[in-house]
Amino acid sequence: MAAEGGAGTLLEAASSAQFQDLLQRPDRSLVVVHFWAPWAPQCIQMNNVMAELAKEHPQVLFVKLEAEAVPEVSEKYEISSVPTFLFFKNSQKIDRLDGAHAPELTKKVQRHASSLTLSSGSADNEKEDLNSRLKKLINAAPCMLFMKGTPHEPRCGFSRQMVEILNKHNIVFSSFDIFSDEEVRQGLKTYSNWPTYPQLYVTGELIGGLDIVKELEASGELDTVCPKAHKLEDRLKELINKAPVMLFMKGNKQMAKCGFSKQIIEILNNTG
């Protein structure tokens, strides 16, 4: 069952041999495989997401594989739940995503697909492309952590400690697993003149590694350096205390968007 055409490619792998075949297709260097089950509604949803992504990324090959129908492959890649997504470049597994996280899947596809464009062009161009890619990455979120593994599964003690400190301080951050991309792993060291990981960036500026973050924590500066997760309650508290008199209304002072709000404005204005 192929939906092949100019619009993008979403194929089904029904056997181990077929799967191997698809991985080795010379015209696609990035292959995204969805391990799914027909009885799981999240999987059906994610198949739709895959179809959409296929339209957007015609250079990427999207594959559906029914996990229980092709157990050899599922076992080989230790698929224990559905949906799970694996990313392959040149037949090598480069990334994995567990669960029905459409935004995360989209992000990963974009990220891995964007690095494909690096394979063409002269060495100079490649370097320029890598640098602009790194710049984009360190600016991908107000607070970006480049680490070994993921916040849920750090794969080095320093990265783990970093995540713990950031979480302890309610700091909102996005992360990049440098094990998922050797090019970024090596490139960022040179780009930022910093030889080790984890690396923490705020608005694209390198803050430092774990030692520095620990010192910032000890001196109390960390809370001012990094953007904090605002709890709703805190936000509300801040808002109602913003001025001695606060009016929460429909519209604004100049243009009230409801009669009651308008009347209150008038009353307040009249009392001076």
Place this chain on the structure above:
Amino acid sequence: MEPSGALSAEALRERLLQGLEAEHVEVEDTTPGRCATSFKVLVVSPRFRGKALLQRHRLVNEILSEELKCIHAFEQRTLTPEQWAKEQEAK
């Protein structure tokens, strides 16, 4: 003498003392079993004056750029002589 190529806490200490005109350097081999792939260093140098932490760490990283290629885990603290003196007094 160390066999050439092998890292030792003492060799790192020498590099830092010379490279950063350091007044005080402590190097600890933090490798389990002390097989010299993890180190923790404290460097006290006047060259850190007026420099942010990031710049200080970069200085250390530069001095040890060759060594860092073989080091698996590296922790550092960088203090000016004034900060170091204050810390000693507080003890």
